[in-house]
Amino acid sequence: MTEFRFARRSAILGKSVFDHAPGTIALNSGAAYPPCLPDVVREATEAVGPLREEAMQYAPLMGLDDLRDEICNFVAEDGIKANRENVLVTYGSKSAFDLALRTFCEPGDTVIVTRPTYMTAVHIMRTHNVRFLDIGQDEQGFDAEELARKLAIMENNAEQMPKLLFDVPDFHNPTGVTTSLARRKRMLELAQRYNFVICEDDPYRRIRFEGEVIPSIKSMDTTGHVISLGTVSKILAPGLRVGWAIGDAGVIRRMAMQKADGGSNAFAQRIVVQLMRSNKMAKHIDEMIHHMRIHRDEMIAAFAEHLPEAEIRAPQGGYFLWAKLPEESDAERLVELGIEEGVEISSGRLSFPNDDPGNFIRMAYSFIEVDDIKDGIAKLGVAWRKLQTQAQAA
Amino acid sequence: MTEFRFARRSAILGKSVFDHAPGTIALNSGAAYPPCLPDVVREATEAVGPLREEAMQYAPLMGLDDLRDEICNFVAEDGIKANRENVLVTYGSKSAFDLALRTFCEPGDTVIVTRPTYMTAVHIMRTHNVRFLDIGQDEQGFDAEELARKLAIMENNAEQMPKLLFDVPDFHNPTGVTTSLARRKRMLELAQRYNFVICEDDPYRRIRFEGEVIPSIKSMDTTGHVISLGTVSKILAPGLRVGWAIGDAGVIRRMAMQKADGGSNAFAQRIVVQLMRSNKMAKHIDEMIHHMRIHRDEMIAAFAEHLPEAEIRAPQGGYFLWAKLPEESDAERLVELGIEEGVEISSGRLSFPNDDPGNFIRMAYSFIEVDDIKDGIAKLGVAWRKLQTQAQAA
Structure with missing residues (x-):
């Protein structure tokens, strides 16, 4: 053996x-x-029929331009200002998060997470051999003051400071909690103060049953310290395997260079473009x-x-x-x-x-x-x- | 800034x-x-029509069982004996190679490659911060004797030994050279002797214009030291984003655990199943x-x-x-x-x-x-x- x-x-x-x-x-x-699950027969037929040369060929590294534009339109509703150069198309927000880890973290680096946090994100982070700085969560969401205290101590002790923060601020997985506006602002302040990047994973944002919509952290970001991770898995279908990262253009370009697979699936990307443009989504x-x-x-x-x-x-x-x-x-x-x-x-x-x-x-x-x-x-x-x-x- | x-x-x-x-x-x-580029309108319509619940949902982590069976049938023609448990479906052979690197290599580990080698593989390896032991190539392909000499010296010097070898033995990218049977056997011997894993990337194998088919290295592997990397990019279409790794079941399972994205694209996988089953491929x-x-x-x-x-x-x-x-x-x-x-x-x-x-x-x-x-x-x-x-x- x-x-x-x-x-x-x-x-x-x-x-x-x-x-x-x-x-x-x-x-x-x-x-x-x-x-x-959506009926995409018409969109799929178009993608592999008249648009066959696009669907069956390698896609552009950053994703289809049309899709990147539609994603900009989509997140504009969340107050996020993004141009095409800020958007990288991925196989879902999990693969976008993986690219962020590849871009920022060495083995042994520290990532800030909630206690508890999304189980698959834990799995992915473990494959990067990172350490976890876990922060509590209450009915207001991420306990930004606990983080502030811990970071101050770490800085005092000249410890290696965290590089990334992962959170699901809307309808958190697993707890379902939504982080308050005040906490979100504080998270962003800390990211700017200590120069770490917030990966704001927001797959469930549009699946709101009640209550007030709270601005996304990315919508308040003026310094590029937030990468917004999105996906069509919850708003269309997981099987499409289309997601994205939105961030500073230089960060996004570096994330693209970490892709092992090139431009992902043009075929599914075109289907998503058509669904986003129609009223189907x-x-x-x-x-x-x-x-x-x-x-x-x-x-x-x-x-x-x-x-x-x-x-x-x-x-x-x-x-x-x-x-x-x-x-x-x-x-x-x-x-x-x-x-x-x-x-x-x-x-x-x-x-x-x-x-x-x-x-x-x-x-x-x-x-x-x-x-x-x-x-x-x-x-x-x-x-x-x-x-x-x-x-x-x- | x-x-x-x-x-x-x-x-x-x-x-x-x-x-x-x-x-x-x-x-x-x-x-x-x-x-x-193939016309897959019929296959796509079936995948998203009657099989919508499969196509639009998360796929099994290892890939569709039907596809893994078809891949086993396909590589059987190359003399490779594989069961479903030996097959991991990926987004193409590049992503399969990336998973092999994640599974075996720490930053600073050494990977054996030909001089020159596939440019995108170099890019992917660089994202893993590995070092390269580059080995010459002549009209017989990979210079296994140069490797044997270098490994002997490294062992003598108690250096850290390479963990992986990457090669494209059939119609090498970029040189077009096909490695001879004798060289392939010697490569496998060395892998067994020094316990490294050969990633045999074989996207072009079936695109042979002339000359004798040479057994794949994987077909001679009895110890699990070879991972065969395959893809439909050259035999069907790159846009499908379907590839695979074939190897020891324990290795394959570990590679699956390194996937950040779960079970990839059921939709495209089902299209490939249908194309492989018909005479279209x-x-x-x-x-x-x-x-x-x-x-x-x-x-x-x-x-x-x-x-x-x-x-x-x-x-x-x-x-x-x-x-x-x-x-x-x-x-x-x-x-x-x-x-x-x-x-x-x-x-x-x-x-x-x-x-x-x-x-x-x-x-x-x-x-x-x-x-x-x-x-x-x-x-x-x-x-x-x-x-x-x-x-x-x-």
């Missing part, structure tokens, strides 16, 4: 967040709601909001019925519900018992980059039908009672 | 190989021949061979007429012609003068990871029409004579 000489980062092995236990109700998947977003609000409400109601011990905050948008179980509850074990009962959720452990409190779980309400949400949480309730019984017996 | 704190690898800036001078005849582009390959042979012959004839001083070896397949100019010729300057005349070629400098001899150029005959090949080399001849005049005047 060959003993391969892997890089350190290859120690990350084990379960992918894309693996699901077969035959279970998948409450662990932030995949799209199947009945809402706007209609699709309205539909998603309609369904996701119902899904959220059903899941919260099911928790009240089957697992009332869980502490839950209703998110104003997005795909996820985050639950705190009573102290000392073993969330990892609950996940296992859930699979035995036929429901799959995510342990909070995946979302804590450093220490896991051990009693948090994440549920997605995006992918499954309302009946399965009810049924899934009922099964989770059964698993929860089993966990209680086992804990008492131990 | 913000002074961003970039990672070291971000020093790689400047011209992308995907940028072309507008209005010139692009002899620097390994893009596909436009008249041969085989027909397309036959067409490509037909046209590329004509293109090669025309380009060689044009060199004989307009730039006979260039030393050229006719490749038996693939997309590229490599030319040695007389010693002391300034290839970089020739590239500039060529653009002034309206033709764009690549300087050999991009293909030499360490020292550039300075007098090599690379031409691609894949992308352009026969008339433009003739016209382009004629323009290059004009530029060449200007270069001679300037050199004499200096």
Whole structure:
């Protein structure tokens, strides 16, 4: 048996967040709601028909000009001023984030994240061998004052200062929290003061059920310290694999040079151009909001019925519900018992980059039908009672 | 102006190989021949129509099972025995190579390459901050004995041994050379003896105009020391962005964990499944061979007429012609003068990871029409004579 000489980062092995236990109700998947997946037959036919030479050829490194223009129009609604040179098309916001890490971080560099943070971002950051400075989050979102205190201490101690901050300020994954305007301003001040770059990952921004829209951090950025990461995965379809990074033109160009694959998929990019130009995208977003609000409400109601011990905050948008179980509850074990009962959720452990409190779980309400949400949480309730019984017996 | 704190690898800036001078005849582009781009309207319509839930959703991390099976069938013709677990679907062989680098290499590790080697692979390797051990190439291909000597010395000196070898054994990019069977066997022996992994990049293998097929290195691998990198870019279309890595199941799984983007593009993957299952791919390959042979012959004839001083070896397949100019010729300057005349070629400098001899150029005959090949080399001849005049005047 060959003993391969892997890089350190290859120690990350084990379960992918894309693996699901077969035959279970998948409450662990932030995949799209199947009945809402867009019909793109017309757009695809055009892309590979009259536009075949574009669709079947290598795309420009930065992405299609038409798409970069449409993305500028799209984010203008968020108050973000961008020109084509500020936009890099990628395979989704995850790959855009990966390019930002490649552009800024050496192994051992520090990235600022919320505690907890997006599990797949943790995975990607681990492949870069970075360290995590994890910062708390409350009902106002990212605890910018905790960060300010910690940075001041680090600077005093002449420690190596963080280079990047990753956050999902709107309908945070996993907690669903939206960061307040005051906190966002403070985050930006700190980025400018300590010269780190904020990766503002905003896939759920348009999937708002209620409450006031809060300006994106990027819309307040005058110094290039914010890279806005976007994707069509939640506003159109994940399968299109089209996302983007918006930032300072020099930063964006450097990020482009880190792409291993050239100009990505012209074919899917053209489909997205057509969907953005037509009313299909706007209609699709309205539909998603309609369904996701119902899904959220059903899941919260099911928790009240089957697992009332869980502490839950209703998110104003997005795909996820985050639950705190009573102290000392073993969330990892609950996940296992859930699979035995036929429901799959995510342990909070995946979302804590450093220490896991051990009693948090994440549920997605995006992918499954309302009946399965009810049924899934009922099964989770059964698993929860089993966990209680086992804990008492131990 | 913000002074961003970039990672070291971000020093790689400047011209992308995907940028072309507008209005010139692009002899620097390994893009596909436009008249041969496949018609996939039927396949695309099926993928986004009846199979919409697959196409528009996140794909499985390893790629579609159906595609992994088809890839196994496809490479079986090359004598490669692979099961589904040995196959990872990627966005092309470049992204597969990037994943191999992520899986094996730390910054400062050494990668073995030919001198010269594929320019985009050099670019990707530079983003990993690796060092290059460059090995010569002659008409038999990779100089395995030079490598054997160098490795023996490095081992004696207790130096850090290379972890990876990158090569294009069939119709090498840029030189067009095909490595002999004896050399391939010796490369594999050395990989096993010194425990490094060979990334065998084989995009052009099926685009053979003449001569005997030589077994792939992967087909002789019994220890998992070879990762075969494949793509549909040359046998179907670059725009599909579908490629793969084939290797030891444990290595492949680790490579999958390095993906930042999850399961890539189900949509394009399904189109490729359908094309591989039908006779369309085989027909397309036959067409490509037909046209590329004509293109090669025309380009060689044009060199004989307009730039006979260039030393050229006719490749038996693939997309590229490599030319040695007389010693002391300034290839970089020739590239500039060529653009002034309206033709764009690549300087050999991009293909030499360490020292550039300075007098090599690379031409691609894949992308352009026969008339433009003739016209382009004629323009290059004009530029060449200007270069001679300037050199004499200096």
